[in-house]
Amino acid sequence: MAKLNFGGTVENVVTRDEFPLAKAQGVLKDEVVAVIGYGVQGPGQALNQKENGINVIVGQRKNSKSWDKAVRDGFVEGKTLFDIETALAKGTIICYLLSDAAQIAMWPTVKKHLTPGKALYFSHGFGITYLDQTGIVPPKDVDVFLVAPKGSGTSLRRMFLQGRGLNSSYAIFQDATGKAFDRVVALGIAIGSGYLFETTFKKEVYSDLTGERGTLMGAIQGIFAAQFEVLRKNGHSPSEAFNETVEELTQSLMPLVAENGMDWMYANCSTTAQRGALDWWKKFRDATLPVFNDLYESVATGKEAARSIESNSKTDYREKLEVELKELADSEMWQAGKTVRSLRPENQPAVADDVKEASKMETTSN
Structure with missing residues (x-):
């Protein structure tokens, strides 16, 4: 982690020079990254990880437009594309990329698959910050963190294909395994971030909604x-x-x-x-x-x-x-x-x- 001066304020950032893709691949080599939801952020993050050599699967409701899009994008039913519950069971890192409202509705299903040692990944601090309204309270024995690209999933994908990176924030809400930092930064690099800057779930959602x-x-x-x-x-x-x-x-x-x-x-x-x-x-x-x-x-x-x-x-x-x-x-x-x-x-x-x-x-x- 580097400390950089931004207009007189020193911030913690992680760049691709100090945390290259090869290091991210090493951190994630034994993980199964389950991307739940294939709407706004899901396609860009899943495809970028896939092309960066990460073992990524997609969980999506069958017979939906998003399921069909995942098929068109090269995810194969029964191999890398599953119904949501199957993907949740298989994943060691759950990328929870449904809309905020859908996250609330799906939470009881997700929670029962969060067994000890798994990680719950967000790209928005909404569900955790407003947990009194959302009811999203993770078990204490899983890692909880976020990587929030500063742009749409479409921009993330487009810049990745151009060989560029979209800057992202990262935050750790819960480090149950002692590996949360390496896991979250590896994922940030794998999805195609330019550099990663440190924040909190609360600050991410406050700045994002504003x-x-x-x-x-x-x-x-x-x-x-x-x-x-x-x-x-x-x-x-x-x-x-x-x-x-x-x-x-x-x-x-x-x-x-x-x-x-x-x-x-x-x-x-x-x-x-x-x-x-x-x-x-x-x-x-x-x-x-x-x-x-x-x-x-x-x-x-x-x-x-x-x-x-x-x-x-x-x-x-x-x-x-x-x-x-x-x-x-x-x-x-x-x-x-x-x-x-x-x-x-x-x-x-x-x-x-x-x-x-x-x-x-x-x-x-x-």
Whole structure:
């Protein structure tokens, strides 16, 4: 474990240099890693482990879309793909990757298969942090830890295939065997983490729920919608409003910020943009800070957890969700976005082929 300085604060991190894949493979050589659930995180984590030489099996409900996806991804029924109870019995490390609501429903089944010495692995601190609401209380004789990739399972898989790593946090809630640290870090490396930073179950879920509702999804959609509405109200076309609100940010600026930081972006934009950004960013901070304080309090007091459990456990949850998502999809902003995305050069093969053909003809004529 290395100690690195992050803006004046020293943190414990684990990198792939000090804990290479070969070491992770050695730690996990006698383990059977059972990935329970094949929805959001399951496919990326299971496939990355499989391709990293880990003995991984998938437990999923038969005759479901996720079961069929696991088959398409190369998991074989009776060999590496089983019903949930069979996978739980076979696994020595249980990767509990069902949704939070499904984890609550499945917990009695999972608990009876947590025999001494096994490990229970999460990618979210929800079930343990809010155990008074979820009822997820692990036996004392098993290891309990988490690795939480800082992105979707799709991003984890995509970056793995690109030879890159998605940063993850790790936390140990219970070390019954004395091997919890090696087990959790080995799994973090095996699923394709870039580097691993230390946290706790509580801090992971507090930051995660705040981030999802804040800058990652909730706040960014709200800011997009507000700016788009102002531009449209003042006579700008849907194309212009969408490009200035979303497309330029996601396609041009954010990749550069990811590579170099916001300070670099400020230093390398036009003087007009620079002046405006420096004048306005604190106004946006001051306007949104009360909202973020309210949000964090709602997370820390368990209100967000209660809301999530209540709504996601209802039998008509999926139907209501589809209605809300359709409202987003049908909004003028995201309909404009659909058109804008279709006009990107990479989505117009015929245009690209014409350009290549013209280039070839020009070369030949010369």
